[in-house]
Amino acid sequence: MERPLSTRAAALLAAAALALVTAAAPAPAPPPAPATGDSTAVAAVAAAPAGDPVGGKTLVGETSPIHDPALVIDDDGTWYAFSTGRVNRENGGTIQIATSHDDGTTWEYAGTVWDEIPAWIDDHFSxxxxxxxxxxxxxxxxDGTYYLYYSASRFGTDDSLTALATNVTLDPTDPDYEWVDQGLVVESPVSGLPGDARFNAIDAGIVEDExxxxxxxxxSFWYGIFLVPLxxxxxxxxDGWQEQTVNIADRFVAGNPIEAPYIxxxxxxxxLFVSFGACCQGADSTYQVAVGRSESVTGPYLDREGQDMYGGGGTILLEEHGAVVGPGGQSVSGDYLAFHYYDASNEExxxxxxxxxxxxxWVDGWPVADQRVELPTVAAGPADVTVAPGAAATFTTTATGIPSPVVEWETSTDDGATWTDVAVQPRTVPGEASASADGPSAAAQGVASSTLSLAEVTAEQDGTLVRARVTNAHGATVTETATLTVVAPEP
Known part of the structure; x- marks a missing residue:
């Protein structure tokens, strides 16, 4: 999970490979996330929230660069994705935060935990x-405290550490918001583990027993995954944690490519969710999410075939499909699996x-991911609209795709020369569930719709063009253009 994020697109494109650092060797780095588009003053009325269908979730907004996401859905409904910091200490190099206020669909960059890496970490590696x-x-x-575990390491070695910071709130507007560094948790190399095993002290995941x-x-790599009592x-x-630590997963293959444990x-x-394979190789990444389960927190963790994950077991849950290349570095919040992947649909x-x-x-006690792939397609709309001044103008688009697509609206006031995002995007609503026994529901098939309502239009908005971008993880398309005509009624 220890993948630094990049600063220069030119370096990335010149190398024609993803610029992240692996546990084995450093690599060039990706650029900062692009800024969002300017928004227009056109007001929209948001549709009511709708439940997610099971399967892939289409995300929009500032979703990259994000690596090793720790997903938290807070009690106030805010979704947080904490992720690996950017390389070369860009933005301080500390843990990044992205947030969503529409049930995890639209994301925005929300800064970093600190402005700089704690000085004691530099002393540790001096x-x-x-x-x-x-x-x-x-x-x-x-018990009302948020524990943030994070790692630092020297690339290509197990000279690593995991440390801890705490906070009483995740809301940066709260006057009590402050990430307080609590220092070292574990470091490697470490002696005293059973069997003289050797772990790399990164990629922490926390769980409580019953x-x-x-x-x-x-x-990460070395002797695989360990469980440390806290x-x-x-x-x-x-006290004495080394002798109580349990080696719960080891592939016993060359290089032992297993990391990112989450229970x-x-x-x-x-x-137990883990990542198998090679991360951070762009198109050549082979990361996969695998899973096993146990009735005891200390194991043994067996896959669906009964094979122990300490010995090569692990049922593959998520792997490359469509434009989703090398998914891994995962965390779980409720029924939601968060991960990073390398986006083959990103043309830029x-x-x-x-x-x-x-x-x-969840089927027969096992998690199941939907890896079907269907590019987004516009099924209907939007149509031209003619209204009187002061009335509302409504445009609707229906689209299909798997994962279920998201619709984002744009307007133009210069005959399509330039387009601007609508300031408040309506919710994209999954299709209504079908009672038919002949096939899956509309939501499961990836049908979605969105309605843009422009309130109290004025004569100055006559001739405004409206269209929608329809996206999912595998691609994007744009609707035909509709025209808003604003005409005063006949006397």
Whole structure:
């Protein structure tokens, strides 16, 4: 999960590869996220929220560069994605934050945890190369405190550490908002693990057992994934943790490409999600999300075939499909699986690291991801509209695609020479569920609609052109143009 994010698109495109650093070796870096488009003063009326269908979720807004997302859905309805910082200490190099206020559809960059990397981390690595950035966050709430675990490392080594910061709120407008650094949690190399095993102290994921005892899943390559006992309220390891640590997953293959552990508890089982394969290779990335489960937090974790994940097991849950290349670096919040992937549909910067989300289905006690691929297509609308001054003008578009597409509206007042985003985008609503026994519901088929309502139009808006962009993870299309005609009624 320790993937730094980049600063220069030119370097990325010149290298024709994704510019992120792997656990094995450094690589060039991707550029900062592009700014969002200017918004027009045209007002829209937002549609009511609608429930997500099971399967891939289409995301829009500032969804890249995001790597190793830690997804948190807060009690106030705000969605947060904490992610690896940018390389070369751009924006301080610390953990990034993105937020969504429409149930995880539209995302915006919300800054970083700190303005700079804590000085003690530079002191820790003062005998050589300093970390370019902080990696692989995990956020866990316990008893009103948010625990943010983050990692730092030297590229290509297990000279690594995981540290902790705490906060009493995730809301940056709250006067009590402050990420307080609590220092070191674990570091590697470390001695005293059972069997003289060796882990890389990055990629923390926190879970509590049914008695409320906390544990940290951690590890990347080397001997694989380990479970470290912690204690509250410190959020740090118990005394003598080394001898109590359990090696819960190891592939026993060359290089041991397994990392990014995340454990969640559901219906009597602990589910261990990990990433297999090679990250951060752009089009050549082979990252996959795999899963196993256990009735005990300490394992054994078995896959659907009964094979132990400590020994090569792991059921593949999510892998390359369509434009989603190398999905991994995952976290889980409720039924939602968050991950990053390399976006093959991004024509400007191919294979840019991008936030992805799946709403998991659960079948026979196992998580299931929908990896069907259908490019977005406009099924209907929008149509020309003629209204009187002061009336509302309504435009509707229906689209199909898998994942279910999102519709974003634009207007033009110069005959289509330039287009501007509508200031307040209406919700895109999944299709109504069908009662037919002959096939899946409209929502499952990826049907979605959006209605743009322009309130109290004026004569000056006569001739305004309206269109919509329709996108999903695999591509995008644009509707035909509709014209708003504003005509005063006959006397």
């Amino acid at each position: 005998d050589g190369a300093l970390p370019d950035n902080l990696w692989a966050p995990e956020v866990y709430e316990h 008695d409320g005892n906390p544990f940290m899943a951690i590890g 204690e509250w309220p410190s959020g740090k390891p118990v 969640t508890h559901r219906d009597g089982y602990y589910y 910067i191919p294979y840019f690291p991008t936030l992805g989300i799946q709403r998991l289905d």
